[in-house]
Amino acid sequence: MYRSAHLDSVHQQLQETLQTLYRKAVDADARLDQLQQQQKGKFVAIFAEDSGFTTRAKRFSPYVEEIAQDWQALKSQSDDEAKAALVPLVKKIELALATLQQFTAVSHQ
Numbered sequence: 001m002y003r004s005a006h007l008d009s010v011h012q013q014l015q016e017t018l019q020t021l022y023r024k025a026v027d028a029d030a031r032l033d034q035l036q037q038q039q040k041g042k043f044v045a046i047f048a049e050d051s052g053f054t055t056r057a058k059r060f061s062p063y064v065e066e067i068a069q070d071w072q073a074l075k076s077q078s079d080d081e082a083k084a085a086l087v088p089l090v091k092k093i094e095l096a097l098a099t100l101q102q103f104t105a106v107s108h109q
Helices: 005-037 061-075 079-107
Strands: none
Touching: 005 061, 005 079, 061 079
């Protein structure tokens, strides 16, 4: 299947971003485990139901898995389909990165 050079560049950037996101999620999940052992961090899910994620979890890693699955699905789509699917995917990535950054800042105080 023919892929535009632009989408190849986007896929490369997404792969790099996902690697960063994964590392941050692993660190944050370890911190959440520590907080839970201290009887802190009592919540049902990291993201609200209207966040765009279908995943409901108390850790970041399952959300990163959902993003990775969305990215894999995007790679098999036509250029037009991929461009349309890119918007919600980028929103999920932005939300995950921002939330991880906020969590890291707050949890290390």
